[in-house]
Amino acid sequence: MTHAPRVTVWNEYQHEKTNPKVAKIYPNGIHEVIAQHLRSSGLTVQTATLEQPEHGLTDAVLNQTDVLIWWGHIAHDRVQDDIVDKIHKRVLSGMGLIALHSSHFSKIFKRLMGTSCNLKWRNAGEKERLWVVAPSHAIASGLDESFEIAAEEMYGEFFDIPTPDTLVFVSWFEGGEVFRSGCCYHRGQGKVFYFRPGDQDYPTYHQPEVLHVITNAVHWAAPVAVPEVKFGRQPKPSS
Amino acid sequence: MTHAPRVTVWNEYQHEKTNPKVAKIYPNGIHEVIAQHLRSSGLTVQTATLEQPEHGLTDAVLNQTDVLIWWGHIAHDRVQDDIVDKIHKRVLSGMGLIALHSSHFSKIFKRLMGTSCNLKWRNAGEKERLWVVAPSHAIASGLDESFEIAAEEMYGEFFDIPTPDTLVFVSWFEGGEVFRSGCCYHRGQGKVFYFRPGDQDYPTYHQPEVLHVITNAVHWAAPVAVPEVKFGRQPKPSS
Amino acid sequence: MTHAPRVTVWNEYQHEKTNPKVAKIYPNGIHEVIAQHLRSSGLTVQTATLEQPEHGLTDAVLNQTDVLIWWGHIAHDRVQDDIVDKIHKRVLSGMGLIALHSSHFSKIFKRLMGTSCNLKWRNAGEKERLWVVAPSHAIASGLDESFEIAAEEMYGEFFDIPTPDTLVFVSWFEGGEVFRSGCCYHRGQGKVFYFRPGDQDYPTYHQPEVLHVITNAVHWAAPVAVPEVKFGRQPKPSS
Amino acid sequence: MTHAPRVTVWNEYQHEKTNPKVAKIYPNGIHEVIAQHLRSSGLTVQTATLEQPEHGLTDAVLNQTDVLIWWGHIAHDRVQDDIVDKIHKRVLSGMGLIALHSSHFSKIFKRLMGTSCNLKWRNAGEKERLWVVAPSHAIASGLDESFEIAAEEMYGEFFDIPTPDTLVFVSWFEGGEVFRSGCCYHRGQGKVFYFRPGDQDYPTYHQPEVLHVITNAVHWAAPVAVPEVKFGRQPKPSS
Numbered sequence: 001m002t003h004a005p006r007v008t009v010w011n012e013y014q015h016e017k018t019n020p021k022v023a024k025i026y027p028n029g030i031h032e033v034i035a036q037h038l039r040s041s042g043l044t045v046q047t048a049t050l051e052q053p054e055h056g057l058t059d060a061v062l063n064q065t066d067v068l069i070w071w072g073h074i075a076h077d078r079v080q081d082d083i084v085d086k087i088h089k090r091v092l093s094g095m096g097l098i099a100l101h102s103s104h105f106s107k108i109f110k111r112l113m114g115t116s117c118n119l120k121w122r123n124a125g126e127k128e129r130l131w132v133v134a135p136s137h138a139i140a141s142g143l144d145e146s147f148e149i150a151a152e153e154m155y156g157e158f159f160d161i162p163t164p165d166t167l168v169f170v171s172w173f174e175g176g177e178v179f180r181s182g183c184c185y186h187r188g189q190g191k192v193f194y195f196r197p198g199d200q201d202y203p204t205y206h207q208p209e210v211l212h213v214i215t216n217a218v219h220w221a222a223p224v225a226v227p228e229v230k231f232g233r234q235p236k237p238s239s
Numbered sequence: 240m241t242h243a244p245r246v247t248v249w250n251e252y253q254h255e256k257t258n259p260k261v262a263k264i265y266p267n268g269i270h271e272v273i274a275q276h277l278r279s280s281g282l283t284v285q286t287a288t289l290e291q292p293e294h295g296l297t298d299a300v301l302n303q304t305d306v307l308i309w310w311g312h313i314a315h316d317r318v319q320d321d322i323v324d325k326i327h328k329r330v331l332s333g334m335g336l337i338a339l340h341s342s343h344f345s346k347i348f349k350r351l352m353g354t355s356c357n358l359k360w361r362n363a364g365e366k367e368r369l370w371v372v373a374p375s376h377a378i379a380s381g382l383d384e385s386f387e388i389a390a391e392e393m394y395g396e397f398f399d400i401p402t403p404d405t406l407v408f409v410s411w412f413e414g415g416e417v418f419r420s421g422c423c424y425h426r427g428q429g430k431v432f433y434f435r436p437g438d439q440d441y442p443t444y445h446q447p448e449v450l451h452v453i454t455n456a457v458h459w460a461a462p463v464a465v466p467e468v469k470f471g472r473q474p475k476p477s478s
Numbered sequence: 479m480t481h482a483p484r485v486t487v488w489n490e491y492q493h494e495k496t497n498p499k500v501a502k503i504y505p506n507g508i509h510e511v512i513a514q515h516l517r518s519s520g521l522t523v524q525t526a527t528l529e530q531p532e533h534g535l536t537d538a539v540l541n542q543t544d545v546l547i548w549w550g551h552i553a554h555d556r557v558q559d560d561i562v563d564k565i566h567k568r569v570l571s572g573m574g575l576i577a578l579h580s581s582h583f584s585k586i587f588k589r590l591m592g593t594s595c596n597l598k599w600r601n602a603g604e605k606e607r608l609w610v611v612a613p614s615h616a617i618a619s620g621l622d623e624s625f626e627i628a629a630e631e632m633y634g635e636f637f638d639i640p641t642p643d644t645l646v647f648v649s650w651f652e653g654g655e656v657f658r659s660g661c662c663y664h665r666g667q668g669k670v671f672y673f674r675p676g677d678q679d680y681p682t683y684h685q686p687e688v689l690h691v692i693t694n695a696v697h698w699a700a701p702v703a704v705p706e707v708k709f710g711r712q713p714k715p716s717s
Numbered sequence: 718m719t720h721a722p723r724v725t726v727w728n729e730y731q732h733e734k735t736n737p738k739v740a741k742i743y744p745n746g747i748h749e750v751i752a753q754h755l756r757s758s759g760l761t762v763q764t765a766t767l768e769q770p771e772h773g774l775t776d777a778v779l780n781q782t783d784v785l786i787w788w789g790h791i792a793h794d795r796v797q798d799d800i801v802d803k804i805h806k807r808v809l810s811g812m813g814l815i816a817l818h819s820s821h822f823s824k825i826f827k828r829l830m831g832t833s834c835n836l837k838w839r840n841a842g843e844k845e846r847l848w849v850v851a852p853s854h855a856i857a858s859g860l861d862e863s864f865e866i867a868a869e870e871m872y873g874e875f876f877d878i879p880t881p882d883t884l885v886f887v888s889w890f891e892g893g894e895v896f897r898s899g900c901c902y903h904r905g906q907g908k909v910f911y912f913r914p915g916d917q918d919y920p921t922y923h924q925p926e927v928l929h930v931i932t933n934a935v936h937w938a939a940p941v942a943v944p945e946v947k948f949g950r951q952p953k954p955s956s
Contacts, residue, residue, distance in 0.1 A: 092355055092399065094853065114353035114401075115427050116331055118470040126476075127956065131635045131656050132944050135906045136811065141941035145636060146955070156477075157609045157648065158468045158623060160331065160427050162353075163404055166882065166903070170635065170648060170656045174956070175476030178609050178648045178656050186883070188354050188399050189852045224858035227849050229397045231357040237365075237414025238395075238863070239844065239891070333614065366717065370874045370895050371705050374667045375572065380702035384875060385716070396848045396887065397862060404644065405664070409874065409887060409895045413717070417848050417887045417895050425644070428613045463619035466610050477624070478605065478652070570833055570877065592831035592879075593905050594809055596948040604954075634955075636946045638809065638905050640831075641882055653954025666832050666877050707875045709835040715843075715892025716873075 005066040005096070005222035006044045009035045010057065012075040013049040015200040022200045030071050030205055037211040038218065050075055055083055062086070066222045067096035069214070072106045073200065084108050092188030096221025098214065099194045104159075109194070112187055113161050119179070120156035123201065126174040128152040130181050130196075134168045139182060139193065139216045147209040153199035155179045161194070169213075171196060182213070189226040193217045244305040244335070244461035245283045248274045249296065251314040252288040254439040261439045269310050269444055276450045277457065289314055294322055301325070306335035306457045311345045312439065323347050331427030335460025337453065338433045343398075348433070351426055352400050358418070359395035362440065365413040367391040369420050369435075373407045378421060378432065378455045386448040392438035394418045400433070408452075410435060421452070428465040432456045483544040483574070483700035484522045487513045488535065490553040491527040493678040500678045508549050508683055515689040516696065528553055533561050540564070544700045545574035547692070550584045551678065562586050570666030574699025576692065577672045582637075587672070590665055591639050597657070598634035601679065604652040606630040608659055608674075612646045617660060617671065617694045625687040631677035633657045639672070647691075649674060660691070667704040671695045722783040722813070722939035723761045726752045727774065729792040730766040732917040739917045747788050747922055754928040755935065767792055772800055779803070784813035784938045786931070789823045790917065801825050809905030813938025815931065816911045821876075826911070829904055830878050836896070837873035840918065843891040845869040847898050847913075847926075851885045856899060856910065856933045864926040870916035872896045878911070886930075888913060899930070906943040910934045 011031035015022040026033055035045045046064065048056025050072075062068075068087065072079070084107045091097050091112060099109045104117045128149045132140045156177030162185070169182030181196035195213060198204020205211065250270035254261040265272055270286045277284045285303065287295025289311075301307075307326065311318070323346045330336050330351060338348040343356045367388045371379045395416030401424070408421030420435035434452060437443020444450065489509035493500040504511055509525045516523045524542065526534025528550075540546075546565065550557065562585045569575050569590060577587040582595045606627040610618045634655030640663070647660030659674035673691060676682020683689065728748035732739040743750055748764045755762045763781065765773025767789075779785075785804065789796070801824045808814050808829060816826040821834045845866040849857045873894030879902070886899030898913035912930060915921020922928065 112353045114351045116470075120470060120473050122473045122476070124476075129654055129955065133635050133637075133658065134641070134903055135636055135944045135946060136903045136908050136941060138941050140944055143944050145944040145946050154473075156473065157611050158466075158470075158613055159611075160468075160470075162401055163425060163612075163644070165402055166641070167645070170658075172650060172654055172656045172956075176478030176607055176650055177473075178650045180611065180648075186402060186851055186853045191853050224853060224855050227397075227852045227857055227860050227862040229399075229852060229862050231355075231359060231397075231399075234359050234361045234393075234395065234416075237361070237363070238846065239413075239415030239889075368716065368893055372874050372876075372897065373664060373880075374705045374707060374875055375664045375669050375702060377702050379705055382705050384705040384707050396850050397852055398850075402851070402883070405880070406884070409897075411717075411889060411893055411895045415846055415889060417889045419850065419887075425612060425614045430614050463614065463616050466613045466618055466621050466623040468613060468623050477607065478650075590831045592829045594948075598948060598951050600951045600954070602954070632951075634951065636944075636948075638946075638948075640879055641903060643880055652956075654956030655951075664880060705875075707877075709833075709837060709875075709877075712837050712839045712871075712873065712894075715839070715841070717891075717893030 004043055005218050006064050007038055007067050007069060007218055008046045008048055008061060008065040009069045010048045010071065012072040013051070014075050015073065025203050030200065033205045034069060034214060038215060041215050043218065050078060055079060057083055057087065062090055065095060067098065067218045069098045069100065070103045070106060070108065071100045073102035076106050079107050084111060088112065091190040091192065094189045094223035094226045096190060096223065097192045098217050098221060099192065101196060101198055104194065112192055115162060116160045119159045120177060122154040122175060123199065124154065124175065125151035126154050129172045130169045131172065132168065133170050134166055137166055137168050138220045139168045139184070139213060141216055142212060143209060149197060149204055149207060152197060152202055152204060155196055190223065191221045193221055243282055244457050245303050246277055246306050246308060246457055247285045247287055247300060247304040248308045249287045249310065251311040252290070253314050254312065264442050269439065272444045273308060273453060277454060280454050282457065289317060294318060296322055296326065301329060304334060305462055306337065306460045308337045308339065308453070309342045309345055309347065310339045312341035315345050318346050323350060327351065330429040330431065333428045333462035333465045335429060335462060336431045337456050337460060338431065340435060340437055343433065351431055354401060355399045358398045359416060361393040361414060362438065363393065363414065364390035365393050368411045369408045370411065371407065372409050373405055376405055376407050377459045378407045378452060380455055381451060382448060388436060388443055388446060391436060391441055391443060394435055429462065430460045432460055482521055483696050484542050485516055485545050485547060485696055486524045486526055486539060486543040487547045488526045488549065490550040491529070492553050493551065503681050508678065511683045512547060512692060516693060519693050521696065528556060533557060535561055535565065540568060543573060545576060545696045547576045547578065548581045548584055548586065549578045551580035554584050557585050562589060566590065569668040569670065572667045572701035572704050574668060574701060575670045576695050576699055577670065579674060579676055582672065590670055593640060594638045597637045598655060600632040600653060601677065602632065602653065603629040604632050607650045608647045609650065610646065611648050612644055615644055615646050616698045617646050617691060619694055620690060621687060627675060627682055627685060630675060630680050630682060633674055668701065669699045671699055721760055722935050723781050724755055724784050724786060724935055725763045725765055725778060725782040726786045727765045727788065729789040730768070731792050732790065742920050747917065750922045751786060751931060755932060758932050760935065767795060772796060774800055774804065779807060782812060783940055784815065784935045786815045786817065787820045787823055787825065788817045790819035793823050796824050801828060805829065808907040808909065811906040811940035811943045813907060813940060814909045815934050815938060816909065818913060818915055821911065829909055832879060833877045836876045837894060839871040839892060840916065841871065841892065842868035843871050846889045847886045848889065849885065850887050851883055854883055854885050855937045856885045856930060858933055859929060860926065866914060866921055866924060869914060869919055869921060872913055907940065908938045910938055
């Protein structure tokens with residue numbers, strides 16, 4: 001690409017409208033906090049939410065999207081299958097996807113992984129520490145070797161995902177669990193990054209390190225000038 | 240497991256009944272040739288085909304199946320979604336799956352991969368040579384460093400699959416293409432092996448090396464005594 | 479192989495002879511405890527130690543060795559380079575290697591990895607919990623989804639190793655660190671498994687789960703009937 | 718990095734000085750052709766050769782090197798071990814390394830891989846076609862799905878290397894062999910790319926696609942702002 005990646009931040013935007021505690025942390029929604037940070041780093045950013053027509057993910061919006069960030073939790077089932085089909089095709093054609101936290105159970109992430117994406121969880125405000133296990137990877141650039149989130153929901157192994165192409169972070173939780181927290185995948189001509197934080201009950205997306213990782217991930221997941229692949233019948237030998 | 244793996248060979252069983260050329264090569268179906276070989280190696284083997292009730296894949300059959308071998312081509316769409324759902328769950332719970340040749344486009348393989356599984360193809364009776372690129376892997380045991388199939392349908396890259404956890408074979412084709420021909424995946428508590436040969440127009444499943452690979456793959460894909468995973472909410476810390 | 483894997487357990491055997499606390503835990507050396515367990519599971523097992531001629535690793539011994547288990551800590555430098563060369567060649571030719579705990583810094587492991595193999599450590603008798611992250615892998619067979627060691631030396635990330643071909647265990651430590659504790663590698667025609675426990679100060683090799691993992695690893699690391707590879711100049715085309 | 722990667726192209730520079738046929742193709746050496754192209758793409762590039770003091774790889778030069786490109790063939794043994802040690806440490810600390818063609822047998826590449834790095838070869842001017850198998854990877858950016866080299870030395874599998882972290886290219890050769898031709902590795906805090914072309918007897922490094930891949934690889938291999946890792950004893954728990 002010769003331009004900076006264009007990002008769309010999608011949020012189901014439910015908790016923030018119904019739960020005062022969450023509304024206090026994210027008065028304009030999780031998507032706005034993430035979008036604001038990405039804009040401040042010089043990126044072009046749109047937002048989209050579940051209750052907009054076509055969930056805000058019209059062709060017009062997606063045509064201007066190099067990387068789609070996804071946050072969903074209690075409304076996965078309300079995401080229409082035809083929108084999921086459309087996003088799935090776009091990821092396989094090069095659009096980057098960053099799935100955050102509870103989006104492990106989103107239709108689009110499960111479709112791309114092919115597994116149950118199940119895991120353990122416990123919402124007890126435990127300390128989480130994320131350790132970098134791939135220090136030469138672009139997504140770890142500019143971080144310390146670990147960073148801490150003071151209180152978060154616990155996610156624990158076994159996390160039923162395909163083995164990541166690159167595992168960037170492993171989380172330690174106060175209560176005794178570990179978790180593969182930063183997982184890179186090549187899928188078709190696109191790239192997918194799963195990042196474990198953060199639950200809506202905590203101010204995780206206000207934390208600089210978390211925003212830093214998301215920004216790095218946008219740059220990593222942005223499409224390259226992908227080779228045009230000719231699928232299907234090839235009438236003549238190549239050689 | 241304390242017993243030898245129990246295998247079910249599934250075949251859509253269409254070409255053999257309608258195409259005299261194919262019928263001559265596989266008079267009782269591709270499934271019977273594979274099943275016969277596996278039986279002769281001491282394994283317990285059932286067969287199942289598309290037009291049987293529930294495609295022959297009843298719970299009773301699957302309860303006696305450690306590894307499911309799959310061959311489909313022109314009738315992928317006729318496989319019922321509820322059967323696919325059931326097999327998907329069983330693979331994630333430990334049942335091995337071996338997807339052969341055109342089964343790259345089967346519903347169950349695509350579901351497990353999460354990608355389009357598309358590829359290039361040309362049916363021109365070209366020479367194929369399969370090179371071992373993981374000589375220490377159990378699926379390569381007892382083979383030479385390469386083996387040749389005199390005439391086969393060509394499959395070429397880009398093959399739109401997730402990067403294999405282990406790549407065992409790479410094919411060379413006379414006409415100028417290469418292909419990742421033997422691909423191992425861990426998915427959930429189960430294992431999946433994709434093996435490229437063979438097209439119904441050629442006597443590929445009569446070739447000893449091909450049968451040898453399938454037999455090795457059965458042993459590799461058979462479930463281990465998988466740890467019981469507790470998914471979902473964990474009320475108490477583990478430590 | 480048509481026979482059960484033949485194992486040689488190598489130990490530098492220093493702490494047990496000089497430190498009464500260690501001697502009490504392992505009166506005949508760490509190697510004897512491991513060897514005894516493997517013998518009781520039906521395997522043929524030899525032992526070898528640093529101060530024997532050729533460190534006990536004569537050609538005669540190695541010719542009867544399918545899998546070599548290695549424990550070293552304070553005497554890595556005393557291992558002769560020609561013995562390391564010999565073992566390196568044998569691993570690349572098919573012999574399995576299981577490197578335990580502080581053997582991350584052994585000459586043979588560092589040679590095979592190509593990296594510094596450095597890590598964090600703290601010997602404070604902390605609780606360790608090992609989580610299975612590859613439940614379909616043979617080395618996890620028969621385990622629970624996690625197991626605990628009451629007190630151990632801590633090893634922490636970043637662990638400077640190549641990304642494992644398969645990551646089987648991730649450790650959680652009481653003091654806040656995580657560690658990739660069970661790492662599988664294919665190297666040449668051989669296989670290597672690194673397993674983090676146990677430090678000489680703790681009775682770790684008396685713990686059933688730890689011995690169970692080592693036994694599984696022996697079976698996994700045992701050589702297959704590896705394809706004979708022809709390296710070097712090939713005067714004629716293969717096709 | 719806030720600056721463009723600074724590159725040093727190292728060449729043993731032997732064939733070009735002694736073999737008139739090679740001198741005609743590369744009158745100023747292979748290194749100059751590669752360096753010239755990288756400079757024209759806006760990068761800062763130095764060159765260094767075997768017969769310079771310290772092989773041209775003084776600390777002053779390496780302190781200005783983000784990515785080191787290496788070409789060696791008949792003089793691997795003349796590279797001093799202390800220089801290899803120094804480069805090895807720098808790669809593990811973040812410097813990128815691109816090993817070209819016969820550098821598979823260079824001391825530095827073998828050290829980093831830990832394997833024999835052996836392969837098959839035949840110098841018969843065969844056609845080579847490189848297929849992209851990771852179309853979303855930065856090193857494939859801007860390429861077609863395959864490209865052809867009219868005549869090259871053949872390299873064939875089994876190539877005794879660790880499984881690449883990402884496999885970007887697979888080569889097809891006229892004579893019947895395949896080869897993993899573009900291999901990415903994370904090692905320590907650095908990155909390594911092996912790229913198979915080109916032999917000194919052919920004008921391979923004048924071919925635009927080959928130069929394009931090398932340029933992409935420079936950008937990929939350039940160090941990120943790597944986390945500072947604290948190895949060794951940690952007196953206090955992190956949590």
